[in-house]
Amino acid sequence: MAVIKKRQDFLALRNARRTSSRCFLMLSRKNPENGESLRLGLTVTKKLGGAVIRNRIRRRLRAAAREIFPLHGNVGTDYVLVARKAAYDRNYAELLDDMKRALLSQRRDIK
Secondary structure (H helix, E strand, O other): OEEOOOHHHHHHOOOOEEEEOOOEEEEEEEOHHHOOOOEEEEEOOHHHOOHHHHHHHHHHHHHHHHHHHHHHOOOOEEEEEEEOHHHOOOOHHHHHHHHHHHHHHHHHHHO
């Protein structure tokens, strides 16, 4: 799984498909330039708290994505997760379930 780092790539997903969850907002779009990989970008705004809180949210979402995306993500698709405050203290099993449910919803919409 590759990482989205460039602002231009994040901006390309502004008008993409959206799926809302308690812990995050997931945006996705097909990107034929990816080939046989999928890419993930994370956004955690300063509104959510200080650096410690934002880093914990980022770590939790990244760990969940490592488990769920290889199983349920679409190849050749860009995903961006926009974090919400609930991602900080949500039960990890529920976070995984939210991510799986959002990915399956996105997958159904993309096909």
